[in-house]
Amino acid sequence: MKPAVLAFLSGIAVLFLNGCGQQHADAGPVAKAEPAKPAYVGATYAPTLKQQPSVAAMTALGRTMFSDPSLSASGKMSCATCHSPEHAFGPPNNLAVQLGGKEMNTLGTRAAPSLRYIQNVPAFTEHFFDDDGDDSIDAGPTGGHNWDGRAPSTHDQARIPLLSAHEMGNASPAEVVEKLKRASYAAQFRQVFGADIFDKQEQAFKWALMALEVFQESPAEFYPYNSKYDAFLRQQTRLSKQELRGLQLFNNPAKGNCASCHISAISPSGAFPQFTDYGLIAIGVPRNKHIPANADPKYYDMGLCGPDRTDLKDRTEYCGMFKTPSLRNVATRKVFFHNGGFTSLEQVIKFYVERDTQPQKWYPKAKDGSVMKYDDLPPAYHGNVNVEAPFDRKPGDRPALTDSEIKDVVAFLKTLNDGYKP
Ligand code: HEC
Ligand code: HEC
Secondary structure, three states, X not given: OOHHHHHHHHHHHHHHHOOXXXXXXXXXXXXXXXXXXXXXXXXXXXXXXXXXXXXXXXXXXXXXXXXXXXXXXOOOOOHHHHOEHHHOOEOOOOOOOOEEOOOOOEEOOOOOOOOOOOOOOOOOEOOOOOOOOOOOOXXXXXXXXXXXXXXXXXXXXXXXXXXOOOXXXXXXXXHHHHHHHHOOOHHHHHHHHOOOHHHOHHHHHHHHHHHHHHHOOOHHHHOOOOOHHHHHHOOOOOOXXXXXXXXHHHHOOOOOOHHHOOOOOOOOOOOOOXXXXXXXXXXXXXXXXXXXHHXXXXXXXXXXXOOOOOOOXXXXXXXXXXXXXXXXXXXXXXXXXXXXXEOXXXXXXXXXXXXXXXXXXXXXXXXXXXXXXXXXXXXXXXXXXXXXXXXXXXXXXXXXXXXXXXHHHHHHHHOXXXXXXX
């Protein structure tokens, strides 16, 4: 995707695989987990108080709110219902999309992502120039929160589930504030934000979103960098032969080429890899028939160009693009891709290498027997779909990875789960 980054990555990979330690011994143990600076400090968004609340107080409140079901219309759903702390803040179950709403019986349209390692997601831009690599290359649409990059920050993001009819189902910010006022920790809320905070509904709502954001920036819970792969980068452990083969296949531009989008190497400035370049890319994931919205043949979730995102709805060259997710902790998930249509990592990787060589295995057939490739995107936009490696093949070609190589890549992906104990 980005040739400069790619060249650098394969360089690093070669260093690792040759066991030449010197190079990254200089770089590590860096674990530059970047912003220690809470987002609300100096943010024009943050309403002013006589005294700025401390990060510790905000974090504690945010943590309590995150798991409080009384903040939902049903009284049964909190952020943690879909973003389970025991599951890397991803979904705890195997549902493609989660149930929510007032009666807890409305299904959403997208898979719940993990909330780990999103602390450095850059603001959405249509033209991204990477200062770490070759900054003259326009990498295209990049960044923002959600699968379509539409939320500029995690505090803006938090409004969406609190107020969405198919999630926590509150009718208005005022309704959320009313619930906070009745919460068991209301006194704590007043202590942190001022005795009269509940009299100023708009401010109270904004501070509640800020508390959720500050909680989601706590390093130990949200970006611990303590996977086996991190330990390997710090030279505290070795990868098994199979995991190393998997890493090599993951990085190799002629094999998986995964690292061209899911960055796997320490950055030139010394930050640990996030396993995403935050780019928005169309890869032509098949339509998931189990999502109720998809019962309407005219409905398409096209990511960047809508319908959930509305500011770029006329930019048809963006239709079908979704944000490249981090692959950290991906092996803890039970459903994959924006529509949750895949249920194992083997299946995901098989799709990558067979989408173009054996499309009939992945897409339905039309009445005339032809394969409806990219069936979740109107035909006019099929040209938006990425065709770089491992997608650079045609029917009948050999897939970029064999079955046993796919197993190696899966073994490597499992080293990205947090909580490794040597
Ligand atoms: C019903 C399930 C559900 C609930 C409840 C829920 N979320 Fe989410 N969350 C999702 C889904 C689905 C997405 C992806 C939405 C999209 O792409 O449009 C998401 C996306 C996010 C993201 C964006 C991650 C990124 O960087 O791309 C953040 C942050 C987030 N949620 C935080 C929260 C917070 C905070 C709460 C509680 C106030 C919450 N969520 C409640 C399902 C849920
Ligand atoms: C051209 C960029 C690109 C390349 C190359 C690429 N990916 Fe992805 N990957 C993406 C995007 C974009 C998505 C999200 C697509 C969607 O949901 O529509 C994704 C999603 C995934 C997911 C699902 C994660 C989740 O949370 O649901 C996995 C697993 C994954 N990729 C693994 C791989 C592996 C393994 C390779 C190499 C064989 C690879 N990717 C190559 C861009 C890429």
